[in-house]
Amino acid sequence: MKNKNKPLPVGIIYSVLLCAVYLACLCEQIIAEVHQLNHDAPKEIVSGIYLWTDTCNVYILKSGENALLIDFGDGSVLAALRKIGVKKIDWILFTHHHREQCQGIGKADFGDYSPKIAVPEKEREFFEEPLKFRKIKVSLNDPYTVYGSSYLRVPIQPIKTEKTLKDGDTFQWHEYQIKCVHMPGNSPGAMTYLIKSQSNKLVAFSGDLILNGALMHNWFDSEWDYGFGEGIRTLLNSVQKLVDLNPDLILPSHSDIIEEPRQQLMLYRDKIKHAELLYLRGYDVSNSAPFQDKVSKPTSVTNIASVTPHIFKLKRDNFYPNFSLILSKTGKALVVDCGLLSESLLDTVLDGLKANYGLQKIDAVVITHMHGDHFLEVPYL
Incomplete structure (x- = not known):
């Protein structure tokens, strides 16, 4: 009787792996082409501020022929910038380190654009030394882990940075004064950037702090301590901080823009409070x-x-x-x-x-x- 569990020949396994790699590359090319078909040019949200969407929302501040990008996504934005008259990218500012914000950096052909990169000071290591936070052999004391399991989503390859931004910094770029506010919770060192638009609206580039509809981007990025609520409380404090700043418009990294933010922020704050109470229920009688x-x-x-x-x-x-x-x-x-x-x-x-x-x-x-x-x-x- 023949052995039904006979292993597959190495040649077949190798061929299957090659096909998988080829299909992955083909899918990536198709996605890039779909971007170009569906997005003729970045969409102007308010005067001088444009939106491009791929793996995340990429926001473009434009001053003459120069641009500053907030987050970068998969890099498909580069092919569309000339359609709005951009000839040079001065800076890319990242709200946080998550891979979907920056995965295009390593493979992008910037050509004449040659941007500099600025990141939140508390996340510089995540960009520049990602493998430090993706160990093969883990221990309980590894930073940013829950008993050895990382809650960071660092880039695949190191990303060189030219500048770090601290809480309270003001980043001057052409006519824009960009206020930097530390708002962790979805990410340990996340930053929200605030500017006054040309129409005098206070605009907040909030990363993944909140999604349109008063929603959380995901739960797992805020699970920092195995169920004791540190990440959730941190997120809640940051949401309250944004409530106090009272922006006129919120531009999140994912979802549609938030045009009436105060009402959504307050609803979101109350939802997080309620979730925290449910999540930590019973701890008051089991703390020893x-x-x-x-x-x-x-x-x-x-x-x-x-x-x-x-x-x-x-x-x-x-x-x-x-x-x-x-x-x-x-x-x-x-x-x-x-x-x-x-x-x-x-x-x-x-x-x-x-x-x-x-x-x-x-x-x-x-x-x-x-x-x-x-x-x-x-x-x-």
Whole structure:
């Protein structure tokens, strides 16, 4: 009988991979052509400010034949600038580091445009050293991660920057004074840029702080601490800051422009408040181990509690390691999770279980999921 699980020949696998790469390149070319068909030229929103949409909204400030871009998207904007009389791009200002804002930089042929790049000061590393935040081998203490899982979406390749912008800076470009306001939440160092338009309207380029319809761009970019709400509270504070600035027009990175922003901002603020309350519900009665667990009882082994006569767990005030042990009558044990605790503590606990409860051998460890606080000490165990 033939083996039905015989692996595919290497040649077939190689051919499939080549086809996949070819199709990806073809799709990219088709998308670029669709951009040019659907967007004859950037759309003028207010006098001197234009909109181009691809992977994000790219905004163009125009002064004579010169332009300043806010975000860059996939770079398809370059082919359209001459249609509005732009011959030189002086600057590209990024609101934040997310890949859809800047992915075209590495492959763009700027030709005579030769722009300089400015980014929020708190995100410079994300642009210039992206691989620093995309490690193959992670640890619990890596910055901008939730137990080793990054909540940044950095560019694929480093992007050289000429200038960083701080909260409160004013960036002068031709007749425009661009006020820089730090508004994190969707991204750790995100910036909102404000200008007075030629018609004296206060215009806010808000990145992904808010979408038209009082909507959040996505939840995951604001999940910074595994469910304790730091990113959500930061986003809420930034939304309130924009409410206080009271812009006449908001130009977001995604979605349509927001023409009556105050009403939407206040609705959005209230929605985030409500979401935060729902998200953190119950934390007030589970902020320490005694409240969190009212079933287990202390044992003669320090830091060990018994849930039943055969199930043990680590427990003390304000101490939350993931470690449980199921002990059989024969002295053999099954451990469920083992992470976020010191090796010396683990040694002490196991010695105590041997001496007081007859632990002889751990047969196996069950890991419930891939977060580091559930498995990092398994190799030691």
